[in-house]
Amino acid sequence: xxxxxxxxxxxxxxxxxxxxxxxxxxxxxxxxxxxxxxxxxxxxxxxxxxxxxxxxxxxxxxxxxxxxxxxxxxxxxxxxxxxxxxxxxxxxxxxxxxxxxxxxxxxxxxxx
Numbered sequence: 125x126x127x128x129x130x131x132x133x134x135x136x137x138x139x140x141x142x143x144x145x146x147x148x149x150x151x152x153x154x155x156x157x158x159x160x161x162x163x164x165x166x167x168x169x170x171x172x173x174x175x176x177x178x179x180x181x182x183x184x185x186x187x188x189x190x191x192x193x194x195x196x197x198x199x200x201x202x203x204x205x206x207x208x209x210x211x212x213x214x215x216x217x218x219x220x221x222x223x224x225x226x227x228x229x230x231x232x233x234x235x236x
Contacts, residue, residue: 132230145219
């Protein structure tokens with residue numbers, strides 16, 4: 125079982141990034157999938173999740189209206205479109221299943 129994030133990087137405030145999470149070795153379409161992040165010196169924060177048929181996305185208040193979670197079950201891939209990024213979004217970002225499988229992380233840095 126493996127989750128591999130990609131798409132992180134350095135972006136200026138107000139910019140956008142799209143994170144991807146490629147899943148293998150598990151029945152991806154059966155899982156609720158999550159995005160979490162951990163900023164420097166802070167604990168893990170779950171920021172978004174999506175159910176198996178994409179009908180019920182959830183967002184924490186700090187990203188609502190700026191981030192969009194989506195999934196492609198045919199490609200076993202989870203996405204996080206992040207728009208209007210702010211310096212406080214700087215963190216390592218993880219994808220995870222509801223069953224506790226977590227990817228390695230991808231770094232997002234928002235700075236001018």
